[in-house]
Amino acid sequence: MRISKQRNMSRGKMTGWQSKGRVISVVYRAVTYALTPLIFLHVSVRRLRGVEHPTRWTERFGYPSSLRPDGPLLWFHAVSLGEGMAVLPVIRHCVHHHPHLNVLMTTTTTSAFNVIKDRLPECVIYQYAPLDIPMAVEPFLDYWKPDAAFFIESELWPNLILATSRRRVSLALLNARMSIKSFKLWSNIAVKPLMSSILSRFSLISPLSTNEAIHFQLLGASPFIINFAGDLKYAVGDSDIPSQQNVNMENLESSLASRKVWMASSIHKDEEAVILWIHKELAKTYSSLLTIIVPRHPQQGQQITEAVQREGVNVALRSQSKAVLPSANFYVVDTLGELKSLYRLSPIAVVGGSFIQGLSGHNMCEAAAAGCAVLTGPHVGHFSQMVQEMQRLEPLSVQQVAGKIELLDHLRKLLSDAKTLEDHRIAAKKAAFGLSRGVVQNVWNLIDIHVLKKHVQERDM
Template sequence: MVGYRGKLVYTVYRALTYGLSPLLYLHLQWRKLRGLEHPLRWQERLGRPSLSRPPGQLFWFHAVSLGEGMAAIPLIKYCVQRSPDTTILMTTTITSAFEVIKNRLPSGVIYQFAPFDTPAAMDAFLGSWKPNAIILMESELWPNLIMGASKNGIALALLNARMSEKSFNRWSGPVLLPLISLMLSQFSLIAPLSTMQAIRFQLLEAPPFIINFSGDLKYTVEEIGISEREVRSIEDLQLQLAHRQVWMASSIHKGEEEVVLGVHKVLVQMLPDMVTIIVPRYPHHGREIALELQKEGSNVALRSRHEKLMPGTNIYVVDTLGELKNLYRLSPIAVIGGSFLPGSAGHNISEAAAAGCAVLTGHNVGHFSHMVVEMQRLNPLSVLQVSGKSELEAALIKLFNDAKVLEARRLAAKQTFHALSSGVVADVWNLLDFHVFRRVF
């Protein structure tokens, strides 16, 4: 009965998305005009490939944005090593993710934009690429994708599986529960981020035998080759920061700059030669911050303009993408944004920990709460959570004034990261091999 109701709800969803297809096409054109879609490859969003499918086995990895995509890259590289005759197709949705990830993938990996979850786009995509297995990252549960894969006998896996409380409440309602139950039953493997996430998937009636733990792929921070020009740029900035006390506020969301700049004004009174590095989540926000500060008469250096940190310049704004991992190495302290305002969901803290930063974050960390809890459980000094401006200010003052405390937190973060990241990729591969790939080969 539940299966019948799920199919009925899916039929309604498929009809609705079919009817909305013309509007989505107009929406796509509007996004293209605003620069939110690739000017030449936007038709990939309609399921129209820009390349031909090679012969042989093909695995499709899909991640919505930059963070999920970067987490998938080490696993993709491992897959290429273990199964060199298999073609890997990777898709993301967001253009900014495409621009960064395209230079990080191994040669031979095909990179496309993901199609809309409309019947025409998804059927065209699956018909063109004919993947033998689909590996989805985190929360990409799209009915036409999943049911289309099932119809075509394509194995499905969901890695770093998570579902927010809001999404869980929506899916668990009487109308949508039959649909999500039907969708989850099509998977061969669901690897949840935490016990809480596993419970949510079980409550949504995912078959218990497909739920297996493997570790968080966002711990898999790897050495990524950068160009000679990028190396020189980082080294040049490192020289400019030499002999100056530094802290970084990374992945800052709109509104959080008020907290960061408020703390900066206090710290710079105590440490006149200090530098605050601000790395907003979105580059355009960085340019807005720099413009406002310049209007107030502050001296600001903007990274996209290659501006230097001159004497008297205490704020460095990074309005570029894809550099965060290397920038963490220039600062002993990293404050991770997206965590200081109500409703925020946090950001990945593992890159800062891997670089040996003392890691601070707010309390609004959403699905990254499992990462904070894991790290603090192994070593309470590895992550410090603070509430708002006053607590952040006090914590930074203590770190700047006590070298032993700073060094202890830096060492704790790095050691904890290494403990949690060890063997994650191999563990995930083994799960995929047992539950998914053996169905294919």
């Protein structure tokens, strides 16, 4: 009797919490509705600046540019390039093994759109995601009528998720992550009921780690919907490279054949100073050394080039030169979508976004899968889990350094000792293979059990 009473009290408590969530969601919806004219103006300005797609920007307001095919439709949504690349293997698996299912993919950024469009199977419909305002979300859902929706990592937009749930669409959060900063934000008593309401709509949450799982539960997710499958970013190394990109790399590969080469990838603003200092120190020993810099954002390429030239170092831009002349000491890649191909040309990869306080690293497994000796800085955020997993399998697979002095020491060892370099490259590839094996199938099994079958059961009720 006492247990029954406790359960009833718990249910009453939850009902009150959810009631608060509904009130907050109504207020949020009203506010975003009122802000629609300003949001439209903001997007229009971004379009004039070239940040939004010049012709397809209306998709951000729910206006489709493709026909919706007949039959069941699965919707995959990722905010940007990294998340979009992570879910590509799952989409390919779906298309290959379940051809009767239609697939819609949405992303938010132009960089993601430009890269991913060439990697999707032809049958997949690709659109920009609607903004989280009622006047964009409602027409989007009315037109596409998805049967299930899969959000990647941390895409928890209230209007989008609540409106999708009201249409009895099964929801899943894949590769789910919740940073400490986001957790503290959503734990605030003013907004926690809203997050609790959002999380209660999901049929499946597949978190990246136990810490993430705890965060989601503390914010109101049921423990029964939380299931582990592995990190989809491990499977990014398995993605195909467009054939045209391989052709574009041939001239570059031939010009690198006789040189000492290392690459700094996903470099953020101000990190180029670290890379330039490292290069100048290494060049004292290796006069023909070539340093490849791949900025996180291609528009930084020109700024980095000018900064390098001011130091009296010869530099070439990828957008202007497909090959590297012997006189060039730096090669700045100011193009999109070529990172994986570049990893295959460089024996050493230093993964950026990790050398300045406040940054949080980038995917190291992609470089490891290509056979690079992998190094990263001290600030890797949630990618610390990836570092630990890779080092657990193969201690030499990724080296996390404390700063530029330690980075310089590691690079000297790798460039001077062919055996050491080869050992690190082999270890990296083994770790990437071990961690990626079975991840996509694990994720799909969870989708099948917790989303697709549940949707069929609810539909037939």
